Amino acid sequence: MNRVNIACVGAGYWGKNLVRVFHHLPEVHLSQVCDADPQIRATIQQQYPEIATGADYDLLLADESIDAVVIAVPAVHHYALARKALKKGKHVYIEKPMTLNSTDAEHLVELAEEHDRVLMVGHLLEYHPAVQMLRRLIESGDLGDLYYLYAQRVNLGIVRKDENALWSLAPHDISVILHLLGQMPDAVSARGECYLQPGIEDVVFANLHFADGKMAQLQLSWLDPHRIRRLTVVGSRKMVVFDDVESTEKVRIYDKSAERPEYDSYGDSISLRFGDVVIPRLEMAEPLKLECQHFAECVRKGQTPISDGRDGLRVVQVLEAAQVSLRQNGAPVQIG
Numbered sequence: 160m161n162r163v164n165i166a167c168v169g170a171g172y173w174g175k176n177l178v179r180v181f182h183h184l185p186e187v188h189l190s191q192v193c194d195a196d197p198q199i200r201a202t203i204q205q206q207y208p209e210i211a212t213g214a215d216y217d218l219l220l221a222d223e224s225i226d227a228v229v230i231a232v233p234a235v236h237h238y239a240l241a242r243k244a245l246k247k248g249k250h251v252y253i254e255k256p257m258t259l260n261s262t263d264a265e266h267l268v269e270l271a272e273e274h275d276r277v278l279m280v281g282h283l284l285e286y287h288p289a290v291q292m293l294r295r296l297i298e299s300g301d302l303g304d305l306y307y308l309y310a311q312r313v314n315l316g317i318v319r320k321d322e323n324a325l326w327s328l329a330p331h332d333i334s335v336i337l338h339l340l341g342q343m344p345d346a347v348s349a350r351g352e353c354y355l356q357p358g359i360e361d362v363v364f365a366n367l368h369f370a371d372g373k374m375a376q377l378q379l380s381w382l383d384p385h386r387i388r389r390l391t392v393v394g395s396r397k398m399v400v401f402d403d404v405e406s407t408e409k410v411r412i413y414d415k416s417a418e419r420p421e422y423d424s425y426g427d428s429i430s431l432r433f434g435d436v437v438i439p440r441l442e443m444a445e446p447l448k449l450e451c452q453h454f455a456e457c458v459r460k461g462q463t464p465i466s467d468g469r470d471g472l473r474v475v476q477v478l479e480a481a482q483v484s485l486r487q488n489g490a491p492v493q494i495g
């Protein structure tokens with residue numbers, strides 16, 4: 160395959176970024192954009208006269224020259240659109256969250272396998288150079304034993320009507336946490352409150368517990384005075400902070416720890432170590448560009464993406480458990 164012929168479905172707030180990036184990739188021919196909204200179509204037509212626009216998804220899928228479909232419509236439509244595309248033999252990139260329940264996610268994974276198609280989910284942060292650096296730091300043992308992590312994703316931001324802050328914001332952090340730890344939590348609990356719209360949580364605090372004692376905490380809100388996009392990882396030898404709001408110094412490694420002598424069981428013998436703070440040089444590239452390049456490469460070479468359908472399914476399983484816990488006032492919900 161030379162260039163991958165791609166069609167984007169949904170060119171709203173996020174989809175327009177995918178259109179921009181795919182349009183500029185030399186290995187991709189972005190030939191069509193499908194959007195239900197005539198105004199969005201007119202804007203795309205004006206910006207990219209060479210791209211065909213339309214509103215008929217079935218017509219798009221009937222076009223045999225299209226290799227892959229990029230789906231960036233509201234999550235409630237993900238399953239139906241992805242299912243149709245896979246059944247028509249198209250490779251599929253689908254925005255996060257992959258689906259709104261794990262049964263649908265499992266079905267998409269099965270369909271992709273059955274039709275031997277690439278299925279990739281837009282877990283953008285898995286392609287972020289800072290997250291890749293974090294993973295290397297964890298895998299190399301540089302941080303020592305990993306104790307716990309916490310992610311904060313808050314601001315005064317887009318208030319969604321058809322999903323709560325958990326489903327809208329947490330997929331990013333959950334995907335990173337599962338990517339870094341390489342395991343699923345055994346239990347999830349979550350508490351949240353609906354202040355702006357009935358039944359839609361604006362603020363959610365979720366806790367993921369892992370069988371080996373690791374723990375991850377998520378703070379999610381679109382109703383907050385601060386704009387924070389931060390992940391803190393605490394290990395037995397070092398601690399790391401990834402701050403995505405920082406323009407250049409995104410990762411800080413704190414050579415700090417609390418050390419316990421191996422054969423001493425007395426609490427007062429724990430010593431605190433305060434070492435240097437290192438800001439490593441990060442080879443930055445736009446994560447969205449890296450993600451889109453990865454999709455094109457997987458389609459061209461028939462490879463399995465980092466954020467494949469199974470990864471999407473795992474994130475949906477965690478979200479689903481957290482949602483059950485939300486409705487049960489934070490009661491822990493077992494996974495698996």
Ligand SMILES: NC(=O)c1ccc[n+]([C@@H]2O[C@H](COP(=O)([O-])OP(=O)(O)OC[C@H]3O[C@@H](n4cnc5c(N)ncnc54)[C@H](O)[C@@H]3O)[C@@H](O)[C@H]2O)c1
Pocket residue numbers: 168169170171172173174193194195196199214216231232233234236254255256281283327
């Ligand atoms: N990766 C990220 O960082 C990120 C950020 C924001 C949103 N998203 C995801 O992107 C997706 C879209 O979110 P958004 O904020 O762009 O929403 P949006 O409402 O701004 O845009 C959705 C677009 O899809 C179009 N659309 C809806 N149903 C359609 C259909 N059946 N056929 C054709 N067009 C249709 C709408 O007309 C609209 O233009 C969601 O899954 C969201 O979770 C991802």
